[in-house]
Amino acid sequence: GAGVSQTPSNKVTEKGKYVELRCDPISGHTALYWYRQSLGQGPEFLIYFQGTGAADDSGLPNDRFFAVRPEGSVSTLKIQRTERGDSAVYLCASSLGEGNTIYFGEGSWLTVV
Amino acid sequence: GENVGLHLPTLSVQEGDNSIINCAYSNSASDYFIWYKQESGKGPQFIIDIRSNMDKRQGQRVTVLLNKTVKHLSLQIAATQPGDSAVYFCAERLNTGGFKTIFGAGTRLFVKA
Numbered sequence: 001g002a003g004v005s006q007t008p009s010n011k012v013t014e015k016g017k018y019v020e021l022r023c024d025p026i027s028g029h030t031a032l033y034w035y036r037q038s039l040g041q042g043p044e045f046l047i048y049f050q051g052t053g054a055a056d057d058s059g060l061p062n063d064r065f066f067a068v069r070p071e072g073s074v075s076t077l078k079i080q081r082t083e084r085g086d087s088a089v090y091l092c093a094s095s096l097g098e099g100n101t102i103y104f105g106e107g108s109w110l111t112v113v
Numbered sequence: 114g115e116n117v118g119l120h121l122p123t124l125s126v127q128e129g130d131n132s133i134i135n136c137a138y139s140n141s142a143s144d145y146f147i148w149y150k151q152e153s154g155k156g157p158q159f160i161i162d163i164r165s166n167m168d169k170r171q172g173q174r175v176t177v178l179l180n181k182t183v184k185h186l187s188l189q190i191a192a193t194q195p196g197d198s199a200v201y202f203c204a205e206r207l208n209t210g211g212f213k214t215i216f217g218a219g220t221r222l223f224v225k226a
Contacts, residue, residue: 004156031212033214035216040121041218041219042216042218043157043202043216045214045216048212048213055211056211056213058213091156093156098212099208101147101159101162102214103159104149104157104158106154106156
């Protein structure tokens with residue numbers, strides 16, 4: 001597709017379960033970003049990748065959150081032992097290069113019950 | 114960014130009038146600024162950007178103004194239309210060895226027909 005693709009679009013999971021959220025960036029974009037957005041707030045930075053490596057993971061809230069991008073394209077955000085406070089929209093974005101404009105996908109809505 | 118919970122600043126304008134949305138940023142190291150529009154249930158959509166060596170940039174019906182002295186950014190929308198109703202976020206890119214982009218809290222724009 002032409003834009004950033006995220007799956008699933010919606011996920012409901014039970015407290016304590018493990019969740020994976022997938023992001024497929026725009027073709028040719030080398031930088032990939034993960035953000036989290038709670039209702040009524042702006043996107044909160046989590047991590048960004050340049051190629052396969054995490055260039056900045058300072059926004060990951062704790063060690064239950066982890067992200068990978070093994071081949072420099074698709075990325076997976078992994079959340080262990082989910083908590084109700086993890087409920088949010090998880091947004092993925094990509095850019096042509098590290099300093100270029102970032103373009104967002106539609107997000108994955110995560111609800112932890 | 115600032116936590117405003119569910120109570121986003123709101124701007125209400127009449128269709129056809131001009132809109133001005135303001136944003137204060139906090140980091141002197143920021144070298145690039147972007148405005149995004151977010152409609153309900155969708156990811157943020159790029160509108161216009163400006164680099165720190167400029168003070169004004171115009172697009173189609175939109176103008177961004179940057180005042181680095183007081184760390185202020187504004188988005189002007191000419192002849193506002195009902196389709197402009199959305200939440201608008203300013204974002205700043207920190208140039209501190211990496212290229213993390215952080216978002217403000219957002220402003221909700223209502224356009225009255």
